[in-house]
Each structure stands twice: as structure tokens, then as C-alpha cells.
């Protein structure tokens with residue numbers, strides 16, 4: 001089956017800056033696809049080219065196999081939910097939602113039925129005759145979505161739709177968006193800089209940086225198998241370890257010598273040779289800590305570390321440990337708090353261990369990417 | 383604390399008295415029976431009756447209306463377009479455009495009147511209603527442009543993209559979105575142009591011909607002939623008309 005939307009090597013420059021740099025993408029009908037990346041990486045620019053507000057400098061955009069690169073926005077069967085809602089202030093909620101259908105020159109009774117059904121779906125029926133300035137942020141957001149969806153577009157573009165809402169409302173709208181997608185089955189292209197939004201909503205995610213796609217895949221792939229340090233750090237906290245391959249005990253594992261930590265056993269995610277430099281990413285929740293050395297350390301890596309900081313977060317506890325030259329972040333649930341003699345605390349010397357399969361070999365590593373992680377906020381340096 | 387003098391209240395009342403005492407006096411005198419004003423001799427509408435007998439008054443009113451309405455209409459359209467250009471294009475040309483549109487706001491009227499007069503004479507254009515209208519358009523454009531520009535600064539350009547996104551072409555966008563949203567701003571500009579045009583004396587004085595005297599010019603002429611009581615009546619009516627426009631405009635603007 002042909003893709004619903006095809007983006008073929010699209011580039012857009014502003015002066016000397018390539019806002020979108022040779023990007024290609026295929027969207028399947030019905031999926032929720034997220035563009036995830038830091039502010040200024042080109043997400044909006046790409047979205048605006050798909051909507052028709054900008055023309056690419058090179059490359060093509062196809063919708064259902066038809067070239068729409070040069071088609072003006074009002075001729076595309078694509079609708080957008082704008083970040084600041086962009087509701088018409090002089091029209092009621094009903095008139096706002098009816099606008100697109102009126103442009104299609106549909107008959108009045110038909111418009112009325114379709115708008116009412118959409119308002120019903122979005123739980124806006126009670127507000128049909130209100131003006132936008134009488135609505136709350138969440139209600140405005142729902143009107144904006146209703147106004148786009150009522151046209152039954154082939155593709156719905158959403159540019160950071162939840163960015164203006166507070167945390168509680170954002171989480172609720174996220175669940176609602178998911179439900180709406182299940183209900184209407186329209187393809188969503190969702191732009192966000194918030195990895196948790198992208199992870200919880202999407203079938204697939206493209207992680208974007210400096211106008212390029214760093215990696216594309218399912219939320220699990222992106223989280224568990226990040227291609228490089230940018231993706232690994234942008235999508236969540238992680239520990240980077242850098243070493244050199246020293247031996248190949250068997251087909252599946254290799255030994256990596258990490259200066260100041262020692263020799264570690266690592267699952268071979270890619271072909272490596274003895275002598276090769278290697279960068280590992282290990283998520284904090286994959287690491288375990290204990291006072292006693294684990295009993296069967298066959299496929300485990302065990303190292304000793306000093307607890308530098310403990311942050312109790314309720315559902316889990318975050319530990320910052322120092323081992324050799326490394327600062328390690330560990331997230332662990334309290335097993336049996338009430339049975340434990342004493343929870344692990346500052347200054348203690350503990351064992352850190354993880355399964356050899358739980359690290360992931362990155363294709364490339366840049367030290368700057370470590371600053372992307374939120375951990376610096378949670379645990380300020382002394 | 384209790385006996386603190388109410389200074390802001392005192393200032394407000396002084397200012398109000400300063401503004402409205404002369405006007406109040408004028409309105410009162412227009413109903414005074416006394417021939418040359420002065421002390422109150424009893425209520426009378428005779429000056430209004432006299433006023434309605436004078437055909438020149440009605441010619442002046444007609445001239446004022448023609449000039450005000452046509453210059454307001456044309457300057458509103460041109461001023462709105464100028465504001466749109468100034469808002470949306472930030473080129474060198476538009477920067478000088480901005481300065482040139484701004485200049486008439488601070489130009490002395492005298493200078494503008496004389497320069498327009500020289501221009502019309504050099505072009506051999508006969509002075510009359512036509513030249514008065516042209517002159518009024520010239521200064522009204524600037525005021526309209528600046529009022530509309532102020533409103534445009536608050537206009538969300540995303541509304542236009544949202545309309546395009548929903549399938550609207552330019553004609554529909556202007557008619558259904560741009561004008562309704564900008565309407566109050568454009569109307570405010572038009573009202574300002576209207577009152578300025580009705581009011582203008584100096585520029586009109588230079589560019590009007592023998593038969594194209596507007597109300598302010600006519601009133602000035604009557605002053606010289608010395609019939610102050612009729613002028614009081616005329617000015618009272620004039621004021622009533624201006625106030626009505628302003629009040630109606632305010633109501634319309636703040637209703638939304």
C-alpha cells in the first residue's frame with residue numbers, strides 16, 4: 001500500500017541556515033506520528049511546508065501519491081491545529097467549527113448536523129454559542145481540534161497543541177487526544193518538544209535536531225535502542241560509559257574496558273572488533289544498587305560506588321553515585337521499606353550492578369549531549 | 383490621614399471646569415434672549431429660528447458634510463491599506479513610507495495649507511470643494527493609518543493562516559475574517575478622520591474657493607460680521623452633532 005504522505009528530500013533554508021535539511025518521511029494512513037526535537041530544530045518549518053504555508057527550496061511532498069508541493073493551503077485536504085489556537089474571535093464556537101464546512105459550500109442543514117456531532121464528540125455542546133474569549137484554555141484547545149477535525153482531513157497537523165496548558169490539563173488532553181484518534185482514525189502528525197507527550201501518544205517518532213532526523217522508530221525502539229548520544233539523552237535520563245573492546249569471550253558478548261570502572265561484559269548490539277572505541281548508554285532504571293554484592297554475578301556487571309545524593313520521589317528513588325571518574329544515576333523502587341533495616345543513604349559504599357544486555361551500544365557519541373538530560377535540574381551540584 | 387486633602391479630586395474638577403465652562407457658557411447664551419449676550423434676559427429659541435432662515439448656513443452645512451463624508455471614505459480605504467503595508471512589509475521603502483505617513487501628524491497645519499495651495503495653483507487646479515476634499519484626504523490618511531496600525535499590532539496573523547487552512551481564498555478571508563476583526567479599529571480611524579475633517583479650519587482656509595466654505599469658515603466669517611448670538615446657536619447644534627457621532631461610535635466600539 002502506498003503511503004498517505006510522502007516527504008522526499010525536502011530542504012528549506014532561511015538565509016544561510018537550513019531549517020529543514022534534506023528530510024524524507026513516509027506516513028501510513030491512520031498512524032500517530034510525532035516530530036520530537038528541541039526548540040528551533042525545524043519542526044514547525046517542516047509542518048508548515050506540509051500545510052502549504054511555506055514552499056520547500058528543494059524536494060517534493062506527495063499526498064496519496066499526488067504531488068502537492070506547490071498547492072496553496074486552501075487546496076489541500078490537510079488541516080492544522082495551531083499552537084495558539086488561532087480561533088476566530090468574532091465568531092461563536094459553532095461558527096468557528098462550521099467555518100471549514102461553509103468554505104466547502106455544504107448545505108446549511110448538513111453543516112448544522114456535522115458541527116453538532118463534532119461539538120458533541122468534543123464535549124463542547126454547552127458552549128456552542130459562546131465566543132472564544134469566554135472559554136478556558138482547555139476548551140479553546142478542543143474548539144481548535146474540532147474546527148480542524150470536522151472537515152475530515154486526510155491528515156491532521158498539530159503544532160505543540162498542549163504547550164500553552166498547565167501540567168494537569170496537558171495530561172488530560174493527552175488522553176483525550178488519544179481517544180479522539182481512536183474515534184476518528186485520521187492520521188495525526190504531532191509536533192512537540194516534550195518527549196513524554198511523544199512517547200505516550202505516538203505509533204512512531206522521529207527525533208529531530210538541526211533540521212535533520214536523528215532517528216525514526218517506535219517509542220520503545222527510540223527509548224531502548226537510541227542510535228546516538230543525542231537521542232539517548234533527549235528522550236530521557238541515561239548513563240554514558242566510554243571504553244575500548246578488549247576481548248570477545250563468545251559470539252554474543254564482548255568485554256569493554258572502561259577507564260576507572262574496570263572490565264564490563266556488554267551485549268553486542270552491533271559488530272565490534274577488539275581494540276575499537278565504544279560508547280554505551282544505560283538507562284538509570286536498569287541499574288540496581290545493594291549493600292551486598294549480588295550472589296550470582298555471571299552475566300551481571302558489578303562495580304562499587306559511593307552514594308552522593310538521594311532523591312525520594314515516592315514511586316521510586318533517584319540515587320547519584322560516584323564511581324571512578326563517573327557519576328552514575330540510578331532509579332530504583334523501594335523494595336521492602338518497612339522490612340529493610342535501613343534505607344541506603346548518603347556517603348554509603350554500595351554495589352551497582354546491571355545485566356550485560358541492559359546497556360546499549362551507541363553509533364556515535366558527543367559529550368555536549370549530556371547537558372540535554374534533565375538530571376542536572378533534579379540534582380544540582382553542590 | 384482623615385483630613386488628607388483630596389488633591390486628585392480637586393485637579394479633576396479644575397480640569398473639567400476649565401474644559402467645560404466655556405462650552406456651558408456658549409450653550410447657555412444660545413438660549414439667552416439678550417441680543418448681544420451678557421446677562422440672562424430669559425429663555426428664547428429666536429436665534430435658532432433666525433439660523434434656520436439663512437440659506438448660507440445650509441450651504442456651509444452641506445459643504446461640510448460633502449467634504450467630511452467623501453474625505454473620510456477615501457482616507458479610510460487608503461489609510462487602512464497604508465497601515466497593512468506598513469505592518470506586513472519591513473523593507474527600506476516601507477521605512478521611509480512610515481516616516482512620510484508620520485510626518486503630517488506633526489507638520490504645522492499652516493505649512494500644509496500653504497504647500498497644498500501652492501501645489502493647486504501651480505497645477506492650475508481651480509479652488510473649490512474638490513481641492514478641500516483632496517486636502518482633507520491628505521491629512522486624514524495619516525491619522526487613519528496610525529489608528530489602524532495600532533490595532534493591527536494586536537491582530538493575530540495566524541487567523542489568516544487558519545482561514546487558508548480551512549479552505550478560504552483571499553476574498554473570503556478579507557470579507558469574513560479581516561474586516562470583521564479589524565472593523566472596530568478601522569471604524570475608530572474613520573471616526574477620527576470624520577471629526578478632524580468637520581473641525582478643520584486652517585488647511586481649509588487656504589484651499590477653499592468662494593463657494594466652498596465649510597462650517598468652521600462660515601462661523602469665522604460671521605464672527606467678523608458680528609452676529610455672536612446666531613453663532614452660539616450654530617455652535618451648539620454643531621457640538622450636538624459631533625457629540626452624537628462620538629457617543630454612537632464609542633457605543634459601537636465597546637459593545638463587542
Ligand SMILES: Nc1ncnc2c1ncn2[C@@H]1O[C@H](COP(=O)(O)OP(=O)(O)O)[C@@H](O)[C@H]1O
Nearest residue numbers: 014017019037038039040041042043044045046
Ligand atoms: N520565517 C523565518 N525566517 C527566518 N528564520 C526562520 C523563520 N522561521 C524559522 N526560522 C528559523 O528556522 C529554525 C527552525 O525553526 P522552527 O521550524 O520554528 O523550529 P521549531 O518549531 O522546531 O522550534 C530556527 O532556527 C528559526 O530561527
Ligand SMILES: [Mg+2]
Nearest residue numbers: 040043044045
Ligand atoms: Mg515550533
